[in-house]
Amino acid sequence: MSVRDGAATMATNAGGGGGGGGTASPNDQDGRSYLLQIYPRLAAQSTTCCNLRVQKDATAASVISDAATALGLDPGRMYVLAEVKECGGEEWVLEAGDLPAQRFLLWPRKAQEQHPQSLGFYFLLQERNHDGSIHYVHLPPVTKEQQAQRLAARGFLPPPQDDFADLCNLPVLNEDSILNNLRTRFYKKKIYTYAGSILIAINPFKFLPIYNPKYVKMYENHQLGKLEPHIFAIADVAYYAMLRKKVNQCIVISGESGSGKTQSTNFLIHCLTALSQKGYASGVERTILGAGPVLEAFGNAKTAHNNNSSRFGKFIQVNYLESGVVRGAVVEKYLLEKSRLVSREKNERNYHVFYYLLLGASEEERREFKLLPPEEYFYLKQQNFKIEDEEDLRHDFERLQQAMEMVGFLSATKKQIFSVLSAILYLGNVTYRRKSTGRDEGLDVGPPEVLATLSDLLKVKEELLVEALTKRKTVTVNDKLILPYSHSEAITARDSMAKSLYSALFDWIVLRINHALLNKKDMEESIPCLSIGVLDIFGFEDFETNSFEQFCINYANEQLQYYFNHHIFNLEQEEYQAEGITWHNIDYTDNVGCIHLISKKPTGLLYLLDEESNFPHATDETLLAKFKAAAPGEQILCPHTGHGACLRHSTLCRESQISNQGFPGKEHRPHASRHCGVVAE
Ligand SMILES: Nc1ncnc2c1ncn2[C@@H]1O[C@H](COP(=O)(O)OP(=O)(O)O)[C@@H](O)[C@H]1O
């Protein structure tokens, strides 16, 4: 170490960028001398640097001279001093009269204390060429992200958040960053993330201990975003917004089949009733809790995507008094998938309730409802028929019975319901044979023991049943015609009877639940109520071939998406404009074209289908011609043998079947009313 002119103190420090600046303190007592670390940039890369203690007014020329000496460089050569700030990609060559210490004082505090090369702020001693020019070597280009990373690594910026609770706070917003953020959070068991006031939930497919009453309490009356995202926060915001603004609220849940909509609905309803409970569970809450398992047993089934897939849509409206106490609730159901009753894709099951009943019923109940083993029913039989969860199903039957009691089904009513369920299964075992005798073109229906059982279970005379299963009644202007079914028509009639029966049973159960949920007093006196609605529909589905029901399910999802777009993009942007906020409209994929194609009056595909179904001689080909004429630009494909027309549309599922045969057109409506009539008798 040597001292020269009192201008600088030097020390060499070998051993790499991370080494730091020797033992000298950064500032002298008098506050006027500073420790600089100077790195030589020589032909051979070296990490040796010298630590120089310099006065505030020491010039670059004097610092260069001291540094060259300290580093043992050839004093006959010429050098320049450059200030390097990697974060800005800057390398600034100082003039001889510039004051390095002044520059250094502008660096971040941490870099002033110690500035090894690795911190990104340092001085570089460089040789000058013979002609006086500097052999300037550019630093490798640094991207903004690398820069941010380096700054954070060096402690100049707070460490980058590796996940964001609200997507709106993402520094870079694109599909990749959104998905990465959701993935990072998911791996940390954070399944919920906000996008503003929208909550994104990722199905964990396992129990997380974040739904107990402690959490309801924790999220109570908190502004959205204050705490970690949670489904209870959404319920809480809706509840307090309703109370504060005295305006009804609605929570819309959307997502693919199996993504967790129904589970989320259950959590919401749980929280919405718990928030108002104030310590005790009233009758209404008990009924709401019981309604869930009953609706699930009758309306859910095991599918390829979800072991407990809802095959119907529902809107649950919880009514509150203005004080916030739960008053009652209403359930509305949409589109139960009826085709599942008689057929389904392989590895899928019929509605849960059939398996619950067949495996869970006691010996006495088996006799009473004349139950058979599951594999003996045509409607349950399918490829690879195997039931592996017998124990669970038995338990579920008990749970169902308990829930039915909670919604007010008495023992006699339960028996009636189970009888109808058993009858529906027996209907599938009805068979037809062409009459062999004479010129009679009718059908023999059997087997006799199945018909007798059906008559017994449904409490309908066997003759009436046989007639309904074999003959069609047609009413014309002047006449009433009774015509025998062909073999295939009879099978359709039988299946259609089973579907109508189940659907009517389901509607009746929903009606009974609503009676139990509604507060009788409200119907008598008109008490002012507020409400929160939760919409849980069936999610998007896309199979190899999609039936008419998938088409309807996906259409309902398109409508929901439209509603969402309208609120999130259109209305929001209109509000910004009205408030005079400078704003560039956001482009988004508008699905209104798809909705118009399907349902706009009078040329929407659904209207055309309805219209065509009323023509006695309509076929799949005539229907297709109509579709093509109405929507020439769309890719509507040729008829699908035996299944009707096939529709392709980019935003809908890949391929949907639309057929004159497959849905409630001219052929099936009379059946439905007639079956209900037969059963009512
Ligand atoms: N938050 C959650 N925590 C634990 N499991 C969940 C959660 N959400 C969904 N699941 C699981 O995923 C399955 C499918 O969810 P579900 O709500 O039925 O889907 P969807 O109604 O969207 O078709 C549920 O049966 C449940 O096992």
Ligand SMILES: [Mg+2]
């Ligand atoms: Mg569901």
